[in-house]
Amino acid sequence: MYVQWLYEGAIFSSFPDDETLETLSGGHETYLHSREIPRLIELYLLGSYLQDEAFRNAVMDALVDWIETKDRFPIREVGMVFEHTSKSSPLRQLFIDLHVLILRGPTPVRTAKVTNFPGIYEFWGAIGRELTRTRSGAMPRESEVPWKFDNCRYHEHSDRKAKEWGRIPK
Secondary structure (H helix, E strand, C coil): CHHHHHHHCCCCCCCCCCEEEEECCCCCCEEEEECHHHHHHHHHHHHHHHCCHHHHHHHHHHHHHHHHHHCCCCCCCHHHHHHHCCCCCHHHHHHHHHHHHHHHCCCCCCCCCCCCCCCHHHHHHHHHHHHHHHHCCCCCCCCCCHHHHCCCCCCCCCCCCCHHHHCCCC
C-alpha cells in the first residue's frame, strides 16, 4: 500500500469484506467492526518507522475520511494507538478527540468498551484534560468536530520541504 501511495498519491485501504457486525455483551447492541481501521493504524506506524511525514498525513486524511463516510468512531483500537505512538502523535490526538466527542455528545454512540491496555491511565488523563479545555471554551462545542474547523489538526508539518508530498512524480 505504501508503494502504491508513492505512485498513485492515494491510499487504497478498503476491501469488500472489511466490515462485520458484532454483538456486544448482553446481546442487545451491535458494533460495526472494520478491519480497515487497524490496517490504517499499521500504515501510520509504518510511516513513522520510515519517517515519512507526508505518508502519515495521507493516512490521517484516510482515517478522518473513514470516520466522516461511515459516521462511526473507531475507538476499539485505542490500546494499539497508545501502545505504539508518542504523546505528541497526531494519531493519538485523533483517538483522544473521538472519545471527547463521545463523552460530551448529545447523541449516544454505540461503541465497544475500552479494555485495559498499557497507557490506559495516560489515555484517561488526556481525555480529562481535553474535556476541561472543552468546557473552558478553548475548543468548539459538541456540534463541531475538530477536523472540520482545522483540517491540519492531525497533520505534521516540518520545516523541510517535501517534494510533491513525498510521492514519485508521474
